[in-house]
Amino acid sequence: MTMLKFGAVLALIGLFFWLFVFGPFYASLSIQLAVFIIIMGWHLARFSLRETISVLKFCLPFVLSLFVFGLIFHLMRLFGRSDWLQDTLIKCLIFPSSLVFLKVMLATITYLDILNLPISMKNRIGLITMKSAFQKGEKILRRFSWYLGTYSGLQTHGRIRTLLRKYACLIIALYLYLYEEIENSNRLLKNRYQHLYEVEK
Amino acid sequence: MIVPKNSYMLQDRNLNFDVVDDFNFNSDNTCYYLRGGNGFGKTSFIEKIVIPALKAANRQYLYIGQDIRTQLYTLRALLSMQGHKISDTNEYELLKIWVRQGQTARTFILDEFDKYFPDYNFIFDWSRSFIQNYIIVTHQSFEPAHAGAEGLKATHVRFELIGFDGQVKNVRVRKE
Numbered sequence: 095m096t097m098l099k100f101g102a103v104l105a106l107i108g109l110f111f112w113l114f115v116f117g118p119f120y121a122s123l124s125i126q127l128a129v130f131i132i133i134m135g136w137h138l139a140r141f142s143l144r145e146t147i148s149v150l151k152f153c154l155p156f157v158l159s160l161f162v163f164g165l166i167f168h169l170m171r172l173f174g175r176s177d178w179l180q181d182t183l184i185k186c187l188i189f190p191s192s193l194v195f196l197k198v199m200l201a202t203i204t205y206l207d208i209l210n211l212p213i214s215m216k217n218r219i220g221l222i223t224m225k226s227a228f229q230k231g232e233k234i235l236r237r238f239s240w241y242l243g244t245y246s247g248l249q250t251h252g253r254i255r256t257l258l259r260k261y262a263c264l265i266i267a268l269y270l271y272l273y274e275e276i277e278n279s280n281r282l283l284k285n286r287y288q289h290l291y292e293v294e295k
Numbered sequence: 296m297i298v299p300k301n302s303y304m305l306q307d308r309n310l311n312f313d314v315v316d317d318f319n320f321n322s323d324n325t326c327y328y329l330r331g332g333n334g335f336g337k338t339s340f341i342e343k344i345v346i347p348a349l350k351a352a353n354r355q356y357l358y359i360g361q362d363i364r365t366q367l368y369t370l371r372a373l374l375s376m377q378g379h380k381i382s383d384t385n386e387y388e389l390l391k392i393w394v395r396q397g398q399t400a401r402t403f404i405l406d407e408f409d410k411y412f413p414d415y416n417f418i419f420d421w422s423r424s425f426i427q428n429y430i431i432v433t434h435q436s437f438e439p440a441h442a443g444a445e446g447l448k449a450t451h452v453r454f455e456l457i458g459f460d461g462q463v464k465n466v467r468v469r470k471e
Binding site: 182188194234238240241243244245246248261262263264265267268270271 | 314342348356358360362365368369371372373375377390393396397399441444
């Protein structure tokens with residue numbers, strides 16, 4: 095049953111990417127807009143309005159920078175192309191859609207599912223650690239962002255420059271957090287498993 | 296006036312503050328000690344009312360939050376981006392570098408910092424030359440004797456639960 099669930103989740107992720115990211119519906123702006131709305135609605139139903147706004151806020155700087163570059167390329171008619179704006183708008187929808195779709199799909203896999211997988215305990219611990227760290231990481235992002243907003247050392251003359259510096263810091267902080275969190279959780283899980291295993295023996 | 300006496304509602308936290316005294320958090324040479332039970336909104340008051348007010352008044356500040364372990368990741372990121380070598384730096388050294396580069400700040404906010412560093416005189420040693428006032432959230436009932444805080448006027452602020460309005464907690468904030 096667990097294998098079936100894993101298989102279905104992976105197949106759905108594959109299908110989504112094949113259809114909307116690399117495949118036949120990539121170039122259709124109206125379909126991408128519909129997919130975006132459906133996925134955001136799904137996220138809203140599965141999680142909360144606050145979390146949905148938070149995910150959108152997380153995507154906003156990336157989407158905005160994509161849009162700005164797309165607009166510049168469009169106005170410059172870079173490489174003689176006149177479809178930069180259309181292509182940029184599609185990418186601006188695909189990025190949050192695929193991120194949120196992945197998040198919702200992976201959230202359906204529970205810790206119990208991982209425990210039921212027919213793989214070695216070492217690999218199970220690895221998967222559990224990853225899931226736990228990324229779950230925490232998502233929540234902590236908001237807090238990191240808040241703290242970074244209080245540092246005057248990040249302020250520069252331009253607003254966009256300040257924002258870019260903030261996001262660079264955010265990514266570094268998240269990386270440091272995930273690195274340490276994964277290491278610590280992994281050590282803790284291994285230690286508990288070894289202890290329980292010895293007690294059972 | 297940074298936080299004038301008024302009623303402040305925080306919808307998302309289900310908190311309503313009845314601030315009965317004016318709080319001039321930019322007054323010089325003052326150390327504010329904020330006290331009150333758990334859940335009375337001391338941190339929310341700092342993060343949702345005091346810090347936005349300081350920002351609006353364009354007053355630079357340093358803030359060390361209650362979840363310092365989380366904050367340290369952002370400090371590591373910030374300092375490494377500024378070119379500091381922080382790979383083998385402990386918490387104390389990280390804070391020292393950060394505080395020392397925050398010379399433009401005039402207010403220093405510490406939220407239950409004594410939980411991690413019961414003796415935090417070092418904060419005053421590092422910052423007293425440029426910080427004009429401190430806002431300290433603490434559960435300690437006594438006034439800590441900070442050698443470095445000599446010359447600062449202590450102002451005690453009490454958070455008291457008045458009652459509930461449905462799910463909303465009404466908290467009075469007053470000077471003692």
